[in-house]
Amino acid sequence: MSTVQISASDVNKLRQQTGAGMMDCKKALTETNGDFEAAIDFLRKKGAKVAASRQDRESNEGVVIARTSEDFKRGVVITLNCETDFVAKNAEFVAFANQIANAAVEGNPASIEELYALEIDVDNSRVKIGDAIIDKTGKIGEKIGVSKYEVIDAEKVVAYIHGNFRLGVLVGLSKNVEGADEAGKDVAMQIAAMNPVAIDKDGVDASVIERELEIAKDVIRAEGKPEAMVEKIAAGKLNKFYKDSTLLNQEFVKDSSKNVSQFLDSIDKGLTVTAFKRIALGA
Numbered sequence: 001m002s003t004v005q006i007s008a009s010d011v012n013k014l015r016q017q018t019g020a021g022m023m024d025c026k027k028a029l030t031e032t033n034g035d036f037e038a039a040i041d042f043l044r045k046k047g048a049k050v051a052a053s054r055q056d057r058e059s060n061e062g063v064v065i066a067r068t069s070e071d072f073k074r075g076v077v078i079t080l081n082c083e084t085d086f087v088a089k090n091a092e093f094v095a096f097a098n099q100i101a102n103a104a105v106e107g108n109p110a111s112i113e114e115l116y117a118l119e120i121d122v123d124n125s126r127v128k129i130g131d132a133i134i135d136k137t138g139k140i141g142e143k144i145g146v147s148k149y150e151v152i153d154a155e156k157v158v159a160y161i162h163g164n165f166r167l168g169v170l171v172g173l174s175k176n177v178e179g180a181d182e183a184g185k186d187v188a189m190q191i192a193a194m195n196p197v198a199i200d201k202d203g204v205d206a207s208v209i210e211r212e213l214e215i216a217k218d219v220i221r222a223e224g225k226p227e228a229m230v231e232k233i234a235a236g237k238l239n240k241f242y243k244d245s246t247l248l249n250q251e252f253v254k255d256s257s258k259n260v261s262q263f264l265d266s267i268d269k270g271l272t273v274t275a276f277k278r279i280a281l282g283a
Contacts, residue, residue: 004033004034006026006029006030006034010029010034011025011026011029012025013036014028014029014039014040016123017036017040017123017124018040018043018123018135019123020043020139021139024043024046025043028040028042028043028046043135043138044131044134044135044138046138047135047136047137047138047139060081060083060281060282061082061083061084061085061087061088061281062079062080062081062082062088062097062144062147062281063079063080063088063093063094063097063165063166063281064077064078064161064165064166064167064279064280064281065077065078065080065097065098065100065101065165065168066101066159066160066161066168066169066170067101067102067104067105067159068105068157068158068159068170069105069106069157072156072157072158072176073153073154073155073156073157074105074108074151074152074153074157075105075151075152075154075157075159075170075172075277076101076104076149076150076151076170077148077149077150077151077159077168077169077170077277077279078097078100078101078104078146078149078150078168078279079146079147079148079149079168079279079281080093080096080097080100080144080145080146080147081143081144081145081146081147082140082142082143082144083142083143083144084142087140087142087144088165089164093140093144094165096132096136097165099120099121100115100120100129100146103115103118103119103120103129104118104149104151108151109149111149115129115146115149116128116129116133116146117129117130120132122135129146133145133146148279150170150277150279151277152170152172152275152276152277153275154172154173154174154274154275155172155173155175155176155274156172156174156175156177156180156184157170157171157172157173157184158170158171158180158181158184158185158187159188160188160189160192162189162192165281166280167192167278167279167280167281168278168279169188169189169191169192169276169277169278169279170275170276170277171184171187171188171191171275171276172273172274172275173264173271173273173274174270174271174272174273174274175268175270175271177267177268177271178268179267179268180267180268183264183267183271186252186254186263187247187260187264187276188276189253190247190250190252190254190260191247191276192278194247194253195278196245196246196247196250197245197246198245198246198247199247199248199273199274199275199276200242200246200248200249200261201242201246201249203246204242204245204246209238212237212238212241213234216233216234216237216238217230217231217234219237220234220237243259247260247273247276248260248261248272248273249261260273
């Protein structure tokens with residue numbers, strides 16, 4: 001038991017440094033004889049214990065944050081999960097998610113593990129994101145963590161967040177031209193609404209094509225069509241799949257007279273999408 005007198009100002013100072021509750025700060029200082037560094041470690045260990053004890057909890061709520069670099073040539077999108085909608089809507093939680101996304105843009109990590117190793121500012125100190133998440137878990141009392149992290153590089157990257165941080169989209173364009181910002185946003189909204197499987201038919205996975213063809217053939221045979229016609233009709237249905245499910249071939253939602261490829265070409269000849277990422281909360 002501590003023999004050091006713990007003052008209210010000491011408790012408040014530790015609270016300002018860590019963001020932990022008053023009683024937790026007082027206990028930490030008491031247990032560590034007023035040693036602030038040891039008290040911070042005490043609080044972090046408490047957070048780590050909370051995190052470990054909640055590993056079996058579902059964390060399907062949270063926020064999706066999409067960000068671009070200052071030159072708009074790189075974009076990242078992350079999901080920071082928590083357990084309840086109440087926490088997800090908390091301004092401090094959203095700010096923390098934005099802080100992580102900003103660090104990802106600057107540090108360009110190759111994985112979530114590398115992202116966790118980056119440092120951010122927490123209470124005037126540089127702290128690894130992984131450690132900051134453990135600390136935040138202890139303070140909030142819910143399991144939190146980054147579950148998804150995607151990045152794209154392009155001549156022009158546009159970021160879009162939809163539905164109160166529940167869905168994020170990145171769009172990479174082939175050129176940074178006049179009108180690219182608005183066009184990129186329109187295409188991002190298209191991706192959010194229509195959820196394409198690829199940019200165009202060349203980007204569709206072979207297993208997806210095989211599955212679509214098999215389904216089409218089974219349907220055609222069930223309709224009693226002659227076997228000699230099955231392949232031809234199935235090919236037609238596959239083309240319909242490409243039109244409905246690949247971005248550049250989709251009907252542009254804001255102007256049904258053209259597809260997305262034609263829309264982009266109308267902004268600037270040859271303008272196209274080189275990459276996109278779409279992350280939805282819970283998906």
